[in-house]
């Protein structure tokens with residue numbers, strides 16, 4: 001059963017993530033018009049928004065602590081916020097500033113916060129092997145930490161995902177794979193890339209537990225994740241959880257979505273997980289003023305983080321090659337010359 005404080009916390013994270021992306025959207029569009037120029041403005045490059053996915057991040061991460069590992073894909077903001085990634089430094093990273101999580105060199109798809117063991121990547125399913133590695137580490141070290149890998153339904157046929165499932169199953173690792181099914185992989189509808197309607201069934205081929213949450217509801221996600229993460233933490237092995245979410249936006253900012261039927265866009269707008277969460281909160285006795293108070297607090301926090309980030313310095317051009325290799329080639333030590341002795345290859 002979900003408690004009062006958890007409900008409040010999940011709602012706070014969801015409205016923080018939604019408003020954060022609304023603000024990013026405004027900032028992103030600055031300078032990119034009238035002809036869309038992806039490299040212009042304060043946030044150059046691609047931007048993938050996760051509006052409509054918030055229930056998944058909040059419901060899953062409610063069971064996690066800082067020492068648990070989370071990996072996310074290219075649509076990471078809601079998960080990062082729910083995992084407790086530093087909002088100021090994350091924002092500075094997205095704006096390419098020196099004080100960003102990766103000194104402004106990673107951008108919005110490559111956020112990394114070792115304080116809370118969070119990382120994401122633009123390569124789909126790429127987060128699965130590192131999550132398995134983190135789970136293996138936890139098991140070898142005898143901690144009860146767990147790892148969670150988020151991925152999209154478009155990534156469930158990737159080798160990285162399937163091989164990760166196999167290793168996790170064989171080694172009984174404390175890892176949960178969370179598939180966010182938003183029905184689309186860029187412009188490709190789900191049914192054109194897989195015949196499996198319920199992606200959590202991928203688990204069955206590895207004799208692993210798999211479950212799908214169909215409701216656009218953070219509380220239902222919370223309950224399903226409680227089982228999956230509890231199972232992992234108690235040493236009872238991995239599982240797959242698929243969560244139905246909705247992509248309220250284009251694949252990335254600037255996507256004209258000409259491939260997408262109007263009814264699908266309308267459905268995503270109608271089935272809003274935040275509206276659903278507000279109904280849940282009212283059922284649990286929250287008043288409108290409580291909800292308004294949570295929203296206001298979240299908006300204030302976001303506005304502050306964005307203002308702070310925009311004030312941060314940009315990295316010096318000379319810093320471009322720093323942290324790319326462990327050392328710059330100029331610093332590499334002289335290689336000791338190695339005597340190469342010919343062998344006849346068969347004396348013994």
Ligand SMILES: Cc1ncc(C[n+]2csc(CCOP(=O)(O)OP(=O)(O)O)c2C)c(N)n1
Pocket residue numbers: 074075122123124151152153154155182184185186251
């Ligand atoms: C290995 C790899 N192949 C292709 C791409 C290009 N790509 C970026 S996002 C994407 C679709 C992802 O769809 P899904 O996993 O469902 O996530 P969603 O965007 O719907 O959240 C693809 C194919 C990539 N980033 N990585």
Ligand SMILES: [Mg+2]
Pocket residue numbers: 152153154180181182183184185186
């Ligand atoms: Mg998808």
